[in-house]
Amino acid sequence: MLKQAREIRAAASTRNTQIKQGLAPGEKDKTSLKGRFWKHVVVKEVDGALEVHLDSRALRHPTTKKIVRLPLTKRTLATALAIEWDQLTSAQDATRQHLIPLTSLVCRALDIADDDAAHAGADKSTAPIRAAITEVLIRYLDTDSLLCWAPSVDPNDPANPASTFNDAGQSLRDVEEASAMPIVSYLTTRVWPGVTIAPVLDERAILPRQQEPGTREVIMGWMLGLSSWELAGLERATLGGKSLLAAARLVVEWSEGDAGIVAADAAEEAGPRFGVEEAARAVSVEVDWQTRRWGEVEDTHDVEKEDVRRQFGSVVLLVSGHGPRA
DSSP, X not given: XXXXXXHHHXXXXXXXXXXXXXXXXXXXXXXXXXXXXXXXXXXXXXXXXXXEEETTEEOBOTTTOOBOEEOTTOHHHHHHHHHHHHTOOBTGGGGOGGGOXXXXXXXXXXXXXXXXXXXXXXXXXXXXXXXXXXHHHHGGGGGOTTTOOOOOOXXXXXXXXXXXXXXXXXXXXXXXXXXXXXXXXXXXXXXXTTOOOXXXXXXXXXSOOOOOTTHHHHHHHHHHTSOHHHHHHHHHHHHHHTXXXXXXXXXXXXXXXXXXXXXXXXXXXXXXXXXHHHHHHHTTHHHHHHHHHHOOXXXXXXXXXXXXXXXXXXXXXXXXXXXXXX
């Protein structure tokens, strides 16, 4: 993957340079990588962990300055991290967060792990970073994008936007229910057994309603028990898709650990996996409905669509590995 990424970068860099500098076809620019202090990026196994090395220097956390070390099970993540750094053309690029999103995500997971270790003698829920993330994410349950459904079709008011149908004869509410219910059913039977999750908006309500008593406590307890990798992934996916439920389903599906999942039948495990595309479609039902009807705003809807997939993809890389459930 690293070799292929280098070839893609080299080809793109050559084309851009030739255009900007008016170079003849085949003429190479010798200054394209002079802005960075490393030439080669490799993944090395050191003392039972994976490290990304910029020439002879190990990649370090930008704040703590600790060497970034990944479990041996996360070689794909380590390779993707190496590719991210191999794509940088200068050391200054490494200070721009939008150019190293995967590095930021990995460091977030490592920060959670360090904070957990610092409070190892106490209840895990007292670790400040973990507790803060849980408090923020549980709020998304009240406005989850999977649970905010349009009103039902009004037969007495065909001009109402809620009474619009697609080519399959479905209303927006029908599409939203069809998208959300399999995810909700999976979570309430496999991850949070016995929990009931209902839509957060009534037919004509303006303010969202609270879930049943105990639901928030069960979900918060589940979040507090996640590994640092899973919790960082859950945070990224929830913020990216504005849905705690879609994020939980994605993390549970791809985690190399058990992520709090209840054992399932082999036949159920053999079904299609809930991946990046499925998660992206689930959190974008209303946007997709409206853009099909009214059109897409260039450089807005198309960029947001790809960004959601990028963020969900980074979560899959972060939590997966070749552990028990991979």
